[in-house]
Amino acid sequence: MGQPGFGIIGCGLVSDFHGKGIGELDGARVVCATDMNAERAAAFAAKYGGEALATSEAVCSHPEVDIVSVLTPNAHHAEHVIRAAEHGKHVIVEKPPEMTLGKTDRMLAACRAANVRLAVSLQVRFRTAIRVMKAAVEAGRFGRLLAADAYMKWHRPTAYYLSDAWRSRREEGAGVTIQHAFHYLDLLLHLAGPVTDVQAWMTNLIHPEVELEDTCTARLAFARGAEGFLRASTAMYPGTDIRIELNGENGTAVMVGERVVQWQFREEQPEDEEIRRIGSEAAQTAATGAAAFGHAEHARLIADMLDAIREGRDPYVTVESGRQTLATALAMYESADRGCPVKVAD
Numbered sequence: 001m002g003q004p005g006f007g008i009i010g011c012g013l014v015s016d017f018h019g020k021g022i023g024e025l026d027g028a029r030v031v032c033a034t035d036m037n038a039e040r041a042a043a044f045a046a047k048y049g050g051e052a053l054a055t056s057e058a059v060c061s062h063p064e065v066d067i068v069s070v071l072t073p074n075a076h077h078a079e080h081v082i083r084a085a086e087h088g089k090h091v092i093v094e095k096p097p098e099m100t101l102g103k104t105d106r107m108l109a110a111c112r113a114a115n116v117r118l119a120v121s122l123q124v125r126f127r128t129a130i131r132v133m134k135a136a137v138e139a140g141r142f143g144r145l146l147a148a149d150a151y152m153k154w155h156r157p158t159a160y161y162l163s164d165a166w167r168s169r170r171e172e173g174a175g176v177t178i179q180h181a182f183h184y185l186d187l188l189l190h191l192a193g194p195v196t197d198v199q200a201w202m203t204n205l206i207h208p209e210v211e212l213e214d215t216c217t218a219r220l221a222f223a224r225g226a227e228g229f230l231r232a233s234t235a236m237y238p239g240t241d242i243r244i245e246l247n248g249e250n251g252t253a254v255m256v257g258e259r260v261v262q263w264q265f266r267e268e269q270p271e272d273e274e275i276r277r278i279g280s281e282a283a284q285t286a287a288t289g290a291a292a293f294g295h296a297e298h299a300r301l302i303a304d305m306l307d308a309i310r311e312g313r314d315p316y317v318t319v320e321s322g323r324q325t326l327a328t329a330l331a332m333y334e335s336a337d338r339g340c341p342v343k344v345a346d
């Protein structure tokens with residue numbers, strides 16, 4: 001793979017983040033793009049290069065495409081991922097990997113059979129504050145981890161939900177839990193390990209025009225013993241920065257937005273002073289709008305995928321790991337529907 005070529009399927013909101021990310025990588029280029037809406041594909045190609053093609057098949061079979069980026073709505077990932085794998089292309093798929101574990105497993109099986117790499121775009125795992133938290137967990141600095149919590153108090157106006165049909169249909173992947181909070185639920189699993197049991201409560205506080213939860217509260221039981229709490233909403237005007245908290249018997253770390261706002265351990269290490277300076281208050285983290293975040297983390301995820309292909313290793317964010325987050329989110333929906341705690345499926 002000399003100059004990696006990308007084929008894009010789905011040229012909506014998130015495609016800008018991929019287009020910009022690819023554009024920043026040495027030698028990488030967009031070869032082609034497609035969208036059900038031909039005007040969107042043409043606009044994407046005009047902005048980021050390559051040609052607009054009529055079908056997903058044309059993108060997946062293009063000889064100059066090495067990696068296909070699947071950026072379609074949540075319930076329409078598997079068909080494109082499987083097609084790309086069958087053409088021998090590596091794949092980056094947007095989050096959540098799919099809407100069911102069965103479709104996710106079919107994507108995984110197709111990529112394994114074709115011996116291609118598959119990454120899921122859970123790019124927040126690359127945030128510097130998260131990377132230092134993960135390293136501290138792995139180094140045992142927290143001792144026994146006792147709590148892992150995420151607070152996502154955001155705002156999306158009704159117009160956001162009505163801007164595209166899929167944004168207001170639960171079966172298509174809409175709803176604050178699977179759509180917005182997915183990243184932060186994923187961070188909790190990334191940091192504290194798999195969740196075995198959940199209890200969730202879901203409600204619609206300010207968006208009566210759509211039949212979705214705009215607010216979710218959940219208690220998570222982690223396999224390693226910690227307890228977690230997730231509060232996620234798109235009802236809270238004007239929205240506050242995302243907050244992730246880890247507390248252990250020997251230390252506490254808190255991220256707000258991209259900043260490390262608390263970093264305190266019984267045993268101070270030389271790097272701790274610098275860690276406390278991570279992040280900037282100016283960085284936008286999507287609290288107030290769907291496109292209000294930077295593309296740097298997408299760029300890191302795409303760069304890691306290229307390194308993974310060159311080095312013959314798994315990408316940093318595998319679909320196997322994103323599948324655990326999906327299983328947890330699906331258990332949360334079941335728990336809220338049934339009104340009782342639910343075990344997370346294997």
Ligand SMILES: NC(=O)c1ccc[n+]([C@@H]2O[C@H](COP(=O)([O-])OP(=O)(O)OC[C@H]3O[C@@H](n4cnc5c(N)ncnc54)[C@H](O)[C@@H]3O)[C@@H](O)[C@H]2O)c1
Binds near residue numbers: 009012040095122179
């Ligand atoms: N990683 C992130 O932070 C992040 C942020 C936003 C969205 N996303 C994810 O990206 C995906 C797309 O979200 P979006 O906000 O860009 O949605 P969008 O509706 O703005 O864009 C999706 C595009 O896909 C096209 N499309 C739908 N079905 C298609 C098909 N079968 N073939 C070709 N094109 C098709 C639509 O016409 C549309 O242009 C979703 O999975 C979403 O969860 C991730």
